[in-house]
Amino acid sequence: MFDKHRAIVNSIEGLSDEEREFLYSALNIHGHVCGGMPMGYVAGLAALKAFGMKRERNMDSMVILNIGDGHAAGCFADGVQFATGCTFGKGLMKKEPKGKWTFYLINKKEGKAVKVTLRNEMLHKAFSAPFITEYRSKGINPTDVPEDIAVPGFKRPFTLKLEDVVEIEGPFDFKVEKGKPCFKLVECSVCGHVVAENYIKMEDGKPVCVDCTNYKW
Missing domain, CATH: 3.30.1330.130 (60s Ribosomal Protein L30; Chain: A;)
Structure with a gap:
C-alpha cells in the first residue's frame, strides 16, 4: 500500500x-x-x-x-x-x-x-x-x-x-474567543480516573468527573 x-x-x-x-x-x-x-x-x-x-x-x-x-x-x-x-x-x-x-x-x-x-x-x-x-x-x-x-x-x-x-x-x-489549555490533572473521588481539571465538578468538597457527577453539564 x-x-x-x-x-x-x-x-x-x-x-x-x-x-x-x-x-x-x-x-x-x-x-x-x-x-x-x-x-x-x-x-x-x-x-x-x-x-x-x-x-x-x-x-x-x-x-x-x-x-x-x-x-x-x-x-x-x-x-x-x-x-x-x-x-x-x-x-x-x-x-x-x-x-x-x-x-x-x-x-x-x-x-x-x-x-x-x-x-x-x-x-x-x-x-x-x-x-x-x-x-x-x-x-x-x-x-x-x-x-x-x-x-x-x-x-x-x-x-x-x-x-x-x-x-x-x-x-x-473574524473574532475568536481565546482560551488557555489546561495542563492540570485531577483524580475523580468516585471512579479514580485521572481527569483534566477543567472537566471536574466539586461535590461536597470532592472532585468528581463527568461520568460520576450528580449534576448536568
Missing part, C-alpha cells in the same frame, strides 16, 4: 517537497484513493496561499468546516486538515454542519479569516464520475474501486488552477 501511495503522490507535479510529504501522509492516514481528499488538500493549500500563511504547527490558526455527516464530505475534511495543519485532535478544527463544501481558515493572532468554497463545477464533476456513479453510490467500498478509476480522480485537482478549484473570499475580520 505504502509503495503504491508513494508512486501516486510522486507522479503529481507542481508540489513543494513539504506539500508532497504531507499529501503522502494524508493518503496513508485517509486509507483509500479517491477524489474527495485531494480536493480538500488543494482547497487547504489555496487558503494558506491566499492568507500568506504557512501550515499550522502550533495553535495560531483554526478551521471551521461547513460539511455535515452522511453526504460524502469526510474525505474533503481529511484533506483540509492535512494541508492546513488545523486538526480535530488539536482543537483547531470544528464543524458547523450546513451540508456545504466550504470552510473558514482563521488567523487567530490577527483576528482575520478567509472563506473557501469548492466550486460547483468541481463538485458536479466529482459526483458524476464513475468513482461515485458506478461504485460508491452502489455501496462498493472505496478500497475496492479499481485503480484506473480511483487514481485519475485523485490526481485531477492538482492539474487545475487553484481558482478553478475553489472560490476564496476575504481576508475579513
Whole structure:
C-alpha cells in the first residue's frame, strides 16, 4: 500500500517537497484513493496561499468546516486538515454542519479569516464520475474501486488552477474567543480516573468527573 501511495503522490507535479510529504501522509492516514481528499488538500493549500500563511504547527490558526455527516464530505475534511495543519485532535478544527463544501481558515493572532468554497463545477464533476456513479453510490467500498478509476480522480485537482478549484473570499475580520489549555490533572473521588481539571465538578468538597457527577453539564 505504502509503495503504491508513494508512486501516486510522486507522479503529481507542481508540489513543494513539504506539500508532497504531507499529501503522502494524508493518503496513508485517509486509507483509500479517491477524489474527495485531494480536493480538500488543494482547497487547504489555496487558503494558506491566499492568507500568506504557512501550515499550522502550533495553535495560531483554526478551521471551521461547513460539511455535515452522511453526504460524502469526510474525505474533503481529511484533506483540509492535512494541508492546513488545523486538526480535530488539536482543537483547531470544528464543524458547523450546513451540508456545504466550504470552510473558514482563521488567523487567530490577527483576528482575520478567509472563506473557501469548492466550486460547483468541481463538485458536479466529482459526483458524476464513475468513482461515485458506478461504485460508491452502489455501496462498493472505496478500497475496492479499481485503480484506473480511483487514481485519475485523485490526481485531477492538482492539474487545475487553484481558482478553478475553489472560490476564496476575504481576508475579513473574524473574532475568536481565546482560551488557555489546561495542563492540570485531577483524580475523580468516585471512579479514580485521572481527569483534566477543567472537566471536574466539586461535590461536597470532592472532585468528581463527568461520568460520576450528580449534576448536568
